[in-house]
Amino acid sequence: MILAAGNLTPNSGELGGRIGRIPVRNLWLLMLYASNLFRDLEKAKLSVEDNPDDIPDLVAEILCRHVERRIQRNLSYSYQIRKAVLGRVRGRIDLLDTERYRLLDRGKVACRFDEMTIDTTRNRFVRAALEELSNIVHHKESARRCKSLAVSMRRKGVIGGRPSGSEVSTDRFGRHDADDQEMVAAAHLAFNLALPTELAGTMHLSLPEREITWVRKLYEKGIAGFYDVILSPRGWRVEAGKAISWKIESKSPGIDRILPSMRTDIILDHLDSGRRIVLDTKFNSVTTRGWYRDETLRSGYVYQIYAYLRSQEGDGDPLANNATGLLLHPSVGDIVNESFVVQNHKIQFFTVDLGATAREIRSQLLQVLDVSLAT
Numbered sequence: 001m002i003l004a005a006g007n008l009t010p011n012s013g014e015l016g017g018r019i020g021r022i023p024v025r026n027l028w029l030l031m032l033y034a035s036n037l038f039r040d041l042e043k044a045k046l047s048v049e050d051n052p053d054d055i056p057d058l059v060a061e062i063l064c065r066h067v068e069r070r071i072q073r074n075l076s077y078s079y080q081i082r083k084a085v086l087g088r089v090r091g092r093i094d095l096l097d098t099e100r101y102r103l104l105d106r107g108k109v110a111c112r113f114d115e116m117t118i119d120t121t122r123n124r125f126v127r128a129a130l131e132e133l134s135n136i137v138h139h140k141e142s143a144r145r146c147k148s149l150a151v152s153m154r155r156k157g158v159i160g161g162r163p164s165g166s167e168v169s170t171d172r173f174g175r176h177d178a179d180d181q182e183m184v185a186a187a188h189l190a191f192n193l194a195l196p197t198e199l200a201g202t203m204h205l206s207l208p209e210r211e212i213t214w215v216r217k218l219y220e221k222g223i224a225g226f227y228d229v230i231l232s233p234r235g236w237r238v239e240a241g242k243a244i245s246w247k248i249e250s251k252s253p254g255i256d257r258i259l260p261s262m263r264t265d266i267i268l269d270h271l272d273s274g275r276r277i278v279l280d281t282k283f284n285s286v287t288t289r290g291w292y293r294d295e296t297l298r299s300g301y302v303y304q305i306y307a308y309l310r311s312q313e314g315d316g317d318p319l320a321n322n323a324t325g326l327l328l329h330p331s332v333g334d335i336v337n338e339s340f341v342v343q344n345h346k347i348q349f350f351t352v353d354l355g356a357t358a359r360e361i362r363s364q365l366l367q368v369l370d371v372s373l374a375t
Helices: 024-034 037-043 052-072 095-100 121-133 140-156 165-169 180-197 208-234 299-310 358-373
Strands: 009-011 014-019 078-086 109-117 236-240 266-270 275-281 324-331 337-342 345-353
Touching: 024 037, 024 052, 024 180, 024 208, 024 358, 037 052, 037 180, 037 208, 052 121, 052 140, 052 180, 095 109, 121 140, 121 165, 121 180, 208 236, 208 266, 208 275, 208 358, 275 299, 275 358, 299 324, 299 345, 324 358, 345 358
Parallel strands: 275 324, 324 345
Antiparallel strands: 009 014, 078 109, 236 266, 266 275, 337 345
16 A cells, blocks of 8 residues: 555544554654664663653653753753843844833933853753653653743743744854753654654644645654664664765766766665665555566666666676675565565565554564565
8 A cells, every 4th residue: 555644633542643554653763763862862762662752751751860860961052132221221222112112211221132041942942841741741740840940940930931943043053052952852853753652633733735745754864863873883884875876987077967866865884794785665556457477576666676776786896796785675564575686685665554553663664674685
């Protein structure tokens, strides 16, 4: 079946409903896999797979840990432009307001000036994330911890409202405040997780066409993040979005302008064993209807992975000469595991059931590697 985006509506018996035929809870799992925060989950030995419905609690644990660390070291301050009516000049005089309200008659002057404050965009964003998580986590202790930290930030002076998306997007990190990055990343994920929990009719979702694009990109990043965390400690090198070049011997003057580039989704290298897997994620059905049969592999995808493999041979990279190609599609209920070998390259077609439990999804992703590496 072809996966298509649909409206996010609650389903009986399932928390948060579905997007298309994919349970939202599994999209949360992909969001964690796609995020740098998944590394925190692995280090802390927190079991995402055992209880996927507690993912908001896990994100709350991560966010609280980073906020507590920042509070211990003092939250970041920043200069912000303020306007105030003062009894003396500070910064620049706002002539328009001073004249409009006849402030000089009262010995006052309107000023604009820079002020060092803790009530910054990022601190307000993090405090708002804590308040949001306190309403959606399942465990009372997690909710209490989020509320306590939010109150603590308010007492320290972080009292402004939640900043807009444009304000957050323009916030930049320097070398002196790099420690804030993980805290803000956790806050971003907290708000992303909060969206699916809202009741039908109160959600603010984009159009279905954009929705499916977002889920497709999430699937690609989630697979890359999962393999990076799981395989890197085992001696694998994981590269996502790597560009590979054509082995061109000669060319016409204008070919560079029109020749398509090649960019793989994920490349998995294990130098000790000399194995390479070129992995391409596709967010649609692995098969389609053929001219003379009910089902056939999508020919364009087969040609694409074949070009990835064969174009890299004979360039001094021993891993390229017998690399394995893997096309990884999602499915809901149907599993495909087929392969063939052509010119010393194994090409594998595999599906991951995104309608399964989180533990089963993890098991399938690990099984993909076992099958691909089998001789």
